Amino acid sequence: MSIEYIISMITNNWPMFLRGAGMTLLISIIGTIFGAVIGLLAGVIRTIPTPERKLKRIVLKIVNLILSVYIEFFRGTPMLVQAMVIFYGSALAFGIDMDRTMAAIFIVSINTGAYMAEIVRGGVISIDKGQFEAAQAIGMNHFQTMWSVVLPQVIRNILPATGNQFIINIKDTSVLNVIGVTELYFQAKTVAGISFKYFEPFFIACILYFVMTFTVTLILRYIERKLDGPENYSMIGQPPPQLMLTKSNTNID
Amino acid sequence: MQNVIEVQHLSKSFGNHEVLKDIDFSVNKGEVVCIIGSSGSGKSTLLRCINLLEKPSGGQIIYHGENILDEKHDIHAYRKKLGMVFQQFNLFNNHNVLSNCMVGQVKVIKRSKEDAEKVALKYLKVVGMDQYVNAKPKQLSGGQKQRVAIARALSMEPDVMLFDEPTSALDPEMVGEVLKVMKELAGTGLTMLIVTHEMEFAKEVADRVVFMDKGVIAEEGTPEQIFNNPKEDRTKAFLKRTLS
Numbered sequence: 001m002s003i004e005y006i007i008s009m010i011t012n013n014w015p016m017f018l019r020g021a022g023m024t025l026l027i028s029i030i031g032t033i034f035g036a037v038i039g040l041l042a043g044v045i046r047t048i049p050t051p052e053r054k055l056k057r058i059v060l061k062i063v064n065l066i067l068s069v070y071i072e073f074f075r076g077t078p079m080l081v082q083a084m085v086i087f088y089g090s091a092l093a094f095g096i097d098m099d100r101t102m103a104a105i106f107i108v109s110i111n112t113g114a115y116m117a118e119i120v121r122g123g124v125i126s127i128d129k130g131q132f133e134a135a136q137a138i139g140m141n142h143f144q145t146m147w148s149v150v151l152p153q154v155i156r157n158i159l160p161a162t163g164n165q166f167i168i169n170i171k172d173t174s175v176l177n178v179i180g181v182t183e184l185y186f187q188a189k190t191v192a193g194i195s196f197k198y199f200e201p202f203f204i205a206c207i208l209y210f211v212m213t214f215t216v217t218l219i220l221r222y223i224e225r226k227l228d229g230p231e232n233y234s235m236i237g238q239p240p241p242q243l244m245l246t247k248s249n250t251n252i253d
Numbered sequence: 254m255q256n257v258i259e260v261q262h263l264s265k266s267f268g269n270h271e272v273l274k275d276i277d278f279s280v281n282k283g284e285v286v287c288i289i290g291s292s293g294s295g296k297s298t299l300l301r302c303i304n305l306l307e308k309p310s311g312g313q314i315i316y317h318g319e320n321i322l323d324e325k326h327d328i329h330a331y332r333k334k335l336g337m338v339f340q341q342f343n344l345f346n347n348h349n350v351l352s353n354c355m356v357g358q359v360k361v362i363k364r365s366k367e368d369a370e371k372v373a374l375k376y377l378k379v380v381g382m383d384q385y386v387n388a389k390p391k392q393l394s395g396g397q398k399q400r401v402a403i404a405r406a407l408s409m410e411p412d413v414m415l416f417d418e419p420t421s422a423l424d425p426e427m428v429g430e431v432l433k434v435m436k437e438l439a440g441t442g443l444t445m446l447i448v449t450h451e452m453e454f455a456k457e458v459a460d461r462v463v464f465m466d467k468g469v470i471a472e473e474g475t476p477e478q479i480f481n482n483p484k485e486d487r488t489k490a491f492l493k494r495t496l497s
């Protein structure tokens with residue numbers, strides 16, 4: 001085990017490591033994005049105020065119950081086991097041979113979704129009640145209130161937690177080697193199997209994992225700063241109204 | 254006189270605590286009504302019931318001849334016709350001053366962004382905040398926030414403006430700037446319903462003063478009647494406490 005050996009291992013096997021790291025990134029990026037969307041949807045649904053009408057109330061109750069079961073189940077079982085159950089289970093039950101990468105993305109997404117749903121719910125609860133009331137008072141319904149007022153603030157507030165989840169995903173995709181996904185850990189294991197060396201390939205994998213997670217951390221910090229906007233604002237003298245929209249960054253979508 | 258909102262036999266309980274008892278009350282078009290009364294008498298609850306932030310336990314709220322407590326009634330359509338100004342301002346933290354005044358117009362009234370911006374600027378000018386269009390709420394003083402909140406409500410061009418102690422959360426030196434804006438608005442014929450502890454202000458701008466005590470309207474009349482010749486003992490006692 002020498003520096004030279006590690007360097008020669010990299011020069012000989014870099015396509016494998018790179019492909020592994022690429023696969024890890026792909027699965028964790030898509031998984032985190034889908035998971036965040038699932039989490040936002042679930043979070044919005046779970047914070048709908050109890051409706052007046054009986055039928056709507058019952059429908060909402062049932063939907064909430066399903067969401068709770070989903071969240072508790074996926075938070076409460078290891079992703080490794082879920083991967084086995086879903087991948088081999090789908091083959092057994094429906095005779096589908098899932099594409100391994102698709103299966104991996106699917107598992108990471110629903111797993112992240114379960115965590116994000118709780119993070120989003122916490123984020124919504126922590127928004128000042130006055131923000132909801134002001135939105136309602138100008139006639140917005142629940143979804144308008146969420147979309148234009150609450151969620152932008154929630155997203156800003158949960159960004160650190162989402163970044164955390166992203167980093168966990170980068171690391172935890174390593175368990176997906178059990179269903180044969182060619183992510184970084186799988187590739188390191190393969191290199192180890194070929195070369196009969198164990199420390200070096202895993203050491204290289206370790207460095208690559210850290211480079212990925214730390215890069216994500218830095219990018220997220222940057223985004224956070226961007227979202228917070230400038231510390232200062234500029235006073236407007238006599239603004240020509242036509243120019244204002246582009247200049248003043250109204251964030252109404 | 255045409256009334257804009259009429260409240261009939263309105264009651265509201267939180268659990269077994271009856272906060273409003275059989276309130277009958279109306280606001281006429283163009284009228285400025287001030288609601289006064291001691292803390293806990295139900296003033297905020299009445300205002301919040303009127304725009305349905307609280308669900309009344311009983312009674313009716315008649316708006317344009319329709320009972321808006323009827324299940325079929327579209328409460329969002331009703332609410333957009335009432336402007337609300339809160340004690341704690343409640344500006345949208347994620348929007349700057351201009352888009353605070355635009356977002357409701359664009360989302361709820363479906364105005365184009367161009368029209369919404371013109372309207373927003375018009376009312377920001379009325380409250381003297383048109384220079385701050387780019388500022389975020391956290392960059393403003395309390396008085397400035399409240400003036401933007403008033404402009405936001407006005408931008409919806411409501412039938413009635415409801416104010417719930419708009420100056421109570423302000424430092425004393427900022428109370429004046431907000432009251433000044435409200436006085437100007439009162440002079441334009443806007444219909445206003447104002448909960449306030451500012452007795453001088455009420456005396457000056459109100460067409461009618463409503464005195465609430467323990468969940469009922471104890472007395473109402475012109476400012477002259479209420480402040481100079483109160484009939485009820487509780488009104489007298491309240492005024493003695495607050496004016497001394």
Ligand SMILES: Nc1ncnc2c1ncn2[C@@H]1O[C@H](COP(=O)(O)OP(=O)(O)OP(=O)(O)O)[C@@H](O)[C@H]1O
Nearest residue numbers: 267270272290291292293294295296297298299418
């Ligand atoms: N959400 C609530 N849940 C339970 N009780 C409430 C709630 N809101 C108000 N109350 C009670 O209702 C009563 C009237 O409150 P309200 O806020 O309407 O008084 P107010 O006249 O506006 O007083 P203040 O001048 O202090 O603002 C109080 O006793 C209060 O404790």
Ligand SMILES: [Mg+2]
Nearest residue numbers: 296297298418
């Ligand atoms: Mg109050």
